[in-house]
Amino acid sequence: MKSESHVNVIVVGGGAAGLAAAAAAEEAGLSCQLLEAQDRLGGRIRTVPLKSGVFDEGAQMLNGDMRAVLHLAGRAGAHLSPVPRTGIDLCIAAEESLRAEDLISADEIEALLEEQVVRWDSPLEVLRALRLKLKWWNTPWESVGEVKRGLKLLVEKPAAPKDSLAAALSALLLEEEEHAMAFSLFSEMLSAAPEDINAHAVRDISSRYMSERGDLEFQIAGGMGKIVERLASGLRHTPRLEAPVHGIRMTGGNVEVTAEAGVWRGDHVVVAVPPPAARRIAFDLHGRDELDGLLASFTAGDMIKTVVVFESAFWRRRGLSGSVIFSDPAGLVTVDASLDDGLPPRLIAFQGGPLAREWAALPRDMRQARLLNHLGRAFGEDVSTPLEVAEAVWVDHPWSGGGYNATVRIGGNPHAVARLAAWGDRVRFAGAELDDLFWGHVEGAINSGRTAIARITGDLKTAARRQLA
Numbered sequence: 001m002k003s004e005s006h007v008n009v010i011v012v013g014g015g016a017a018g019l020a021a022a023a024a025a026e027e028a029g030l031s032c033q034l035l036e037a038q039d040r041l042g043g044r045i046r047t048v049p050l051k052s053g054v055f056d057e058g059a060q061m062l063n064g065d066m067r068a069v070l071h072l073a074g075r076a077g078a079h080l081s082p083v084p085r086t087g088i089d090l091c092i093a094a095e096e097s098l099r100a101e102d103l104i105s106a107d108e109i110e111a112l113l114e115e116q117v118v119r120w121d122s123p124l125e126v127l128r129a130l131r132l133k134l135k136w137w138n139t140p141w142e143s144v145g146e147v148k149r150g151l152k153l154l155v156e157k158p159a160a161p162k163d164s165l166a167a168a169l170s171a172l173l174l175e176e177e178e179h180a181m182a183f184s185l186f187s188e189m190l191s192a193a194p195e196d197i198n199a200h201a202v203r204d205i206s207s208r209y210m211s212e213r214g215d216l217e218f219q220i221a222g223g224m225g226k227i228v229e230r231l232a233s234g235l236r237h238t239p240r241l242e243a244p245v246h247g248i249r250m251t252g253g254n255v256e257v258t259a260e261a262g263v264w265r266g267d268h269v270v271v272a273v274p275p276p277a278a279r280r281i282a283f284d285l286h287g288r289d290e291l292d293g294l295l296a297s298f299t300a301g302d303m304i305k306t307v308v309v310f311e312s313a314f315w316r317r318r319g320l321s322g323s324v325i326f327s328d329p330a331g332l333v334t335v336d337a338s339l340d341d342g343l344p345p346r347l348i349a350f351q352g353g354p355l356a357r358e359w360a361a362l363p364r365d366m367r368q369a370r371l372l373n374h375l376g377r378a379f380g381e382d383v384s385t386p387l388e389v390a391e392a393v394w395v396d397h398p399w400s401g402g403g404y405n406a407t408v409r410i411g412g413n414p415h416a417v418a419r420l421a422a423w424g425d426r427v428r429f430a431g432a433e434l435d436d437l438f439w440g441h442v443e444g445a446i447n448s449g450r451t452a453i454a455r456i457t458g459d460l461k462t463a464a465r466r467q468l469a
Ligand SMILES: Cc1cc2nc3c(=O)[nH]c(=O)nc-3n(C[C@H](O)[C@H](O)[C@H](O)COP(=O)(O)OP(=O)(O)OC[C@H]3O[C@@H](n4cnc5c(N)ncnc54)[C@H](O)[C@@H]3O)c2cc1C
Pocket: 012, 013, 014, 015, 016, 017, 018, 035, 036, 037, 038, 041, 042, 043, 044, 045, 057, 058, 059, 060, 061, 062, 243, 244, 245, 246, 272, 273, 274, 277, 278, 281, 303, 304, 305, 394, 399, 400, 402, 403, 404, 405, 430, 431, 432, 433, 440, 441, 442, 443, 445
């Protein structure tokens, strides 16, 4: 096996986190080699052409607080198209279609909670009082930020059960219908069954999440792939593609990275691959048992994303926004993802959690027929004549585990996100799953890659000071 030359930093993984890490390393004057398993860069960002426009198979949306992505989009000269927001959101239960208009604001919920928590000491009483007011479950895409704040309150203020997110939801004593909507929404947002997800870990990530805006403010005309191009175009050292890494160990004072394509040695390594994919790498390092436990704490998400392009936005004529949460099937939501560039309008459907796993096993035609059937329940028979349908299946994905993101599973270490982000010195971890401020987003991936390099340069400065002293 060929042995490549020595570099300061080896970055494993060419998604947003790895690319941002490699760019930050080079900016800091460090030599860097990025190794990517696939024959392309971007990971869970992938923009592909459609007959009209493009389809972001993975990440697509951003909001005005996501400064790193906004900055890169600006430097790429990309146009930000506002996500259409007008019209009525729907919640579709088995037989019924509810309008998401009976809404209490997150501020009101918070004020109510503060008041109740001061007055009563029984969390159950607080939950019962909240039950009367909590209408934010019926807020599908009106403001995902609001739902996130609601989630934060749900698991932070009242004592959440020390087990699954499903148990935390049950403790809210919601009406059957609201419970079903909440269950569906979380199946989609976390792309996993709430009964498999650790409520405390969700509390951790949502309480630190720094944006109160909804995720769906803008999309990049031409696709999120422009962010990948921008990140990659600044690199001096060309990333090595089709180089899946399968071993990382310390030897002779260096870190040695073994890939099918060769062996690389470096002073430092940033492993910027999602935890489920990192489990396939053999780490021969000090603290390996703890590392194995942390990586095993994550469960990969299951997600199918489908774009359906139409000749006209017929849902708008009926006063609908295009945003729907279905409680049956749980995990299905839709959003209007039309651009302001005059191209034909489009709906995006996300099928998350157990629904994605079930539908992934179906033939493509059957899966898409089922989806169109459900869209018909919301929008009528116009859906039956789309111009184009395209999909991306992120279930058991070999290099990411799945999508949107991996989450800490029930039985896993509830602090796995923070611990893995802080783990190691010569070998460090990065990725969207490890960022505290923008967990699970491209913004978080970029922040996390940059943070890993900042830690390395911090260590190098400390070592240099020690040598001088
Ligand atoms: C359908 C979908 C929709 C999404 N929508 C949004 C959205 O609208 N907005 C948003 O902000 N985020 C969204 N996300 C989430 C976002 O895409 C991810 O959080 C982010 O892109 C992850 O970046 P990353 O670099 O951490 O990981 P990845 O993008 O997964 O990159 C990891 C890279 O490591 C490589 N790799 C894995 N194993 C190895 C190995 N052994 N050796 C070498 N390389 C390896 C992989 O091939 C991959 O390129 C979405 C995700 C999905 C799936």
